[in-house]
Amino acid sequence: MLFYLWKRQTTYYYRIKVPSDLSSLFPCQLIRISLRTNDIGAAKVAAANIHRRVQNNFALLRSGTIDPESEGKLISSLLPNRKQFMVVEVESVAKSGSDLSEMIEAYIADRSPSWAEKTKLEFTCQYKVILNILGNKAVNDFTRADLVACREVLSRLPPNFSKKRDTCNITPIELSRTAWPETLKTKSVNSYINLVTSIFNWMHKNGIISNNIATGLVLPIASAPHEERKAYALEDIKRIKLHLPRDNDHPEKYWIPLIAMYQGMRLDEACQLHLEDILDVEGLPCFDINDAGDRNVKTRSSKRIVPIHPNLVELGLLDYVRQRQELEALQLWENIKPDKLGDWGKWFGNWYGRFNRKHVTADPLKVFHSFRHTVADTLKQAGVAEGIIAEILGHANQSITTGRYGKRYRPQVLMEALVKLAY
Numbered sequence: 001m002l003f004y005l006w007k008r009q010t011t012y013y014y015r016i017k018v019p020s021d022l023s024s025l026f027p028c029q030l031i032r033i034s035l036r037t038n039d040i041g042a043a044k045v046a047a048a049n050i051h052r053r054v055q056n057n058f059a060l061l062r063s064g065t066i067d068p069e070s071e072g073k074l075i076s077s078l079l080p081n082r083k084q085f086m087v088v089e090v091e092s093v094a095k096s097g098s099d100l101s102e103m104i105e106a107y108i109a110d111r112s113p114s115w116a117e118k119t120k121l122e123f124t125c126q127y128k129v130i131l132n133i134l135g136n137k138a139v140n141d142f143t144r145a146d147l148v149a150c151r152e153v154l155s156r157l158p159p160n161f162s163k164k165r166d167t168c169n170i171t172p173i174e175l176s177r178t179a180w181p182e183t184l185k186t187k188s189v190n191s192y193i194n195l196v197t198s199i200f201n202w203m204h205k206n207g208i209i210s211n212n213i214a215t216g217l218v219l220p221i222a223s224a225p226h227e228e229r230k231a232y233a234l235e236d237i238k239r240i241k242l243h244l245p246r247d248n249d250h251p252e253k254y255w256i257p258l259i260a261m262y263q264g265m266r267l268d269e270a271c272q273l274h275l276e277d278i279l280d281v282e283g284l285p286c287f288d289i290n291d292a293g294d295r296n297v298k299t300r301s302s303k304r305i306v307p308i309h310p311n312l313v314e315l316g317l318l319d320y321v322r323q324r325q326e327l328e329a330l331q332l333w334e335n336i337k338p339d340k341l342g343d344w345g346k347w348f349g350n351w352y353g354r355f356n357r358k359h360v361t362a363d364p365l366k367v368f369h370s371f372r373h374t375v376a377d378t379l380k381q382a383g384v385a386e387g388i389i390a391e392i393l394g395h396a397n398q399s400i401t402t403g404r405y406g407k408r409y410r411p412q413v414l415m416e417a418l419v420k421l422a423y
Contacts, residue, residue: 003293005047011036012043014050017113019291020300022061025075029113054078055276059288063281063305064408101136103208107199118296118342126195133172139203144213147196151217152176154192157184186219193217230365231373237261237423243359251320252333253355256348259317260368262309262421263287264375264393267345267352267368268296273332278321281305284411285318289394296342302394304408307415311422375421382420392417 006015012035018026035046057074104127112120133150156176161184200214244254256270272295277288285308291297338344352368379389390397391409
C-alpha cells in the first residue's frame, strides 16, 4: 500500500502530513483528499497523480521564488474544499498518578506525529533503555538522585552500546557493572539524558509533576564542536577523486562522494535521493532534499532546494538521471534501501569507511561527514555569507532578520556560492 493512500470505511483517501517547514503556511497539519472510489486500482492511480502535484507544489513553496498572491493560490489548490482537510488534535492521556511506562507511551503518542519513522523507532528503543535503568514507578516518586544515578549507569556502558540495534533487549545495569576499558562517549550519554529531560519537561508543562527534577543533567563535552570531525584537505580531495570507482553495477560509489563533495549533503540525504527529487527551478537543475515518503531529514531546516553544482553536471550526473528515468525507476540508486529503522546510509557508510581508510587517510577524524566541513570551510574562506552557507548545508539560519523574516535564497544566489567550490 502506498504510504499516502488511506482507506476509511469503504472510501480511499489521499492523505499526507504537511511538512514541518511549511506548516506555518497551512491552516491544517494534515491534507486529506477523498479519491471518491472504493476500487484499489483506481485509488492508486488517482493518489499517485495527486502526490506528484502536491510534491511539486511543496517544492515551489520551499523555493521562496513566488509572490504572496501566487503562494496563496497554490496553497488553496491543495485544499480545494474546507471539508477535505482536518487539523490533527492530540489528546493527552496522562494522569498525575501514572507510572513512568505510561508516561513514556503518552509522550511518544503526543510528540511522534512530528517525528520521522526512523526517529520514532530510535526514541522508542532508547526510552526502553531509560525505563530499564530507572525502573517503572509512579512519576511523582522519582527524585533528582534517581536521574543522576541513571546518568552514572549510562556513563559506565561499553562504547558500542549505542551502536547496537537491539539495545531495547539489553540490560544496561548488568553491563555497567563490568569495568570496561572504554565507556560510552559523553555525546552518546547526553543523547539519552536529553530524552530523560524531554519527558520530564513535558510532564511538568502538562501539570503531571509539580517539580521538574531533570534540569541541568547534560554532561559538559570537553572538545570544541570543530574538533569532533576534520575537514578534508585539498590533497585528500584529490585522492578521493583519483580512486573513486566507476562501477556500472554500483554507480552510487562514484556519485555519492562527489555529491557530498560539491553539495555538502549529509550521508542519508544523498543515499535517499529519488528521481522526483531532481527538479528544474528557474532554469537550474536542483536537488530537493525532503522527508516525503520513506525519506528522512535531520531537522526542519534540512529540507531545502539547492542547485546542482556545474561540475556534477559536467561529469554526467544528469545523464545518469535520464538513464534511470528511462528505466522508470523511483530511486536514484538501485542498490541502496533503508534498513528497518529507516536508515538509508548504513550500508554505503560502511563501504565508504573502508574506501576512505584504504585510499584517502588514516586520520580517524576524517570521515564521510568531513565533506560537510570541507564545503563549509571552503565557502567561508571564499567570503560567502553565513546564511547562504547554512541554507546550502541545511542548517538553521540563526539571524532573526534573514532567518525568521526573510524568504529562502533563490537558486541563482545559491549557485553563485556553489561555484566557489572549485577544488
